[in-house]
Amino acid sequence: MKTKFIVVLFLAVSAFGFSQKDTPKQALKAANKALKSGNMDVASEALKAAEGQLNAADEKMKAQYYFFKGQVVAASAGESLEKIESAASAYNKTIEIEKAAGGSKYTADATQKLQLLRQSLIENAIKDQNAKNYKGASEKLYLGYTTNKADTTYLYYAASNAVNDKDYDTALKYYKELKSLGFSGVKKEFVATHKETGKVDVFESKQIRDLSVKTGEYIKPETKTSESRKGEIAKNIALIYMSQGKDEEAIAAIEDAKKENPEDAALKQAEADVYYKLGNIAKYKEIMEQIVANDPENPDLLYNLGVSASRLGDNDQALGYYKKALELKPDYSAAQINIASIILSGETKIVDEMNSLGTSSSDNRRYEELTKKRSELYKTAVPYLEGALKSNPDNVEAIRTLMNIFYQLDDPKAGEMKDRLKALEGGN
Numbered sequence: 001m002k003t004k005f006i007v008v009l010f011l012a013v014s015a016f017g018f019s020q021k022d023t024p025k026q027a028l029k030a031a032n033k034a035l036k037s038g039n040m041d042v043a044s045e046a047l048k049a050a051e052g053q054l055n056a057a058d059e060k061m062k063a064q065y066y067f068f069k070g071q072v073v074a075a076s077a078g079e080s081l082e083k084i085e086s087a088a089s090a091y092n093k094t095i096e097i098e099k100a101a102g103g104s105k106y107t108a109d110a111t112q113k114l115q116l117l118r119q120s121l122i123e124n125a126i127k128d129q130n131a132k133n134y135k136g137a138s139e140k141l142y143l144g145y146t147t148n149k150a151d152t153t154y155l156y157y158a159a160s161n162a163v164n165d166k167d168y169d170t171a172l173k174y175y176k177e178l179k180s181l182g183f184s185g186v187k188k189e190f191v192a193t194h195k196e197t198g199k200v201d202v203f204e205s206k207q208i209r210d211l212s213v214k215t216g217e218y219i220k221p222e223t224k225t226s227e228s229r230k231g232e233i234a235k236n237i238a239l240i241y242m243s244q245g246k247d248e249e250a251i252a253a254i255e256d257a258k259k260e261n262p263e264d265a266a267l268k269q270a271e272a273d274v275y276y277k278l279g280n281i282a283k284y285k286e287i288m289e290q291i292v293a294n295d296p297e298n299p300d301l302l303y304n305l306g307v308s309a310s311r312l313g314d315n316d317q318a319l320g321y322y323k324k325a326l327e328l329k330p331d332y333s334a335a336q337i338n339i340a341s342i343i344l345s346g347e348t349k350i351v352d353e354m355n356s357l358g359t360s361s362s363d364n365r366r367y368e369e370l371t372k373k374r375s376e377l378y379k380t381a382v383p384y385l386e387g388a389l390k391s392n393p394d395n396v397e398a399i400r401t402l403m404n405i406f407y408q409l410d411d412p413k414a415g416e417m418k419d420r421l422k423a424l425e426g427g428n
Contacts (some may be wrong), residue, residue: 024050024057024065031068040075047072059101066093067106074117079124081143088117088147118144122154125161134165142174152183156229159236168240175237179257185229192218230261235270242277250274265291272304281311299329306338315342336388337398343381344401350374378405396424 027050034043050057050065057065070090077083091114098107125140138161145154159174189202190209195217203209212218234257241250254271261267272287285308292301306321319342322335329335354370357363385402389395399421406414 024053024061028061028064028068035068035071040072043068043072059097060103063094063097063103063106066090066097067110070094070110070113081139084117084121085143088114114147118147129161134161135167137161138165152178152181156183156185163236168243172237172240175233178233183229185226187226189224189226191222191224193220195219230257231264231267231270234267235273238270238274242274247278265295281308284308285312297328299325299332303332303335318342331391333388333391336384340381340384343377346377347374375409378409394424396421
């Protein structure tokens, strides 16, 4: 009986080691001692005892309580977003209480621990993103934002990952929040050119960039301003609405964004893209022409106009835009391919006429004329296809088309194209 009594008494003392009779000060002192020794279970029990009387505690003890709570929760958080959020909330509460009370005893440590918590969160989000776990990445990035709402960049990337996860409802929610915050994403970028590769790299800070230049590895240090993300956000809101069958809301989203930035080229491009998606190519072309008028030296814009003109059935105008794009960017392979495609599309009419001819003398003469015309058409397309292969040597369709053309022209280059095609297709 004595042994049993001792066991029961021991359990009772264990269970009620931190009773409601203990003052918050005593409980917090016990929690602090447990934290220093790494005994998180005891620290947790002490905090539970303090929590019940927290309303009667002064601001200093409240700040201390939340600082300790953050550490206890963070210690067992692992990858639990709920616990990470709880720990971050506790640290933020510490900072908030001390700021209101004019104190700062725990603020620096709480800020540092909060930053480490967020850093780990973002590192795991990047891992998720690289592993194409876009849902996990989006959730972590959004939590990274909610733990410090001043850093709206995390909200932007959370939305982007939600789009990649095809969770358009969540993405729309985040994009709308970004829009209401006036997020632009514009920031200073410290860049320099790699001496050997010629690649322009962005550095985390001016100091790191300048140090890299001093080593001689980089040259041409510059400070640039990144492009606004408002156009992209407006475009994505519109496209999400479109995917939901809400075309009017899509156009309204663009129009609303244009009120704030009527001359924003990115917004105009977004508007053009929406009309393109809706199949209103005429409106798309109209807007694109306005954009090109403001930026006539942009080959990509000219190329896009060529595509829209071709879709509208105006191949002559499309050729004009493609050729202007090539004047500005001579190695623009996509423009070269499209020019060759338009040229070769004229072959159908020639072949149809050839097939309709009879065997009379006049028909035979016409057949010879059409054969020469067809050969000239091939010869006109060849330089564009060869130009495309210079910048994109593995373009299988361009090689196959050239091979067929050279066979028709009895050009020995046909064998060369055949060998290249065979090598790319694994000998098939």
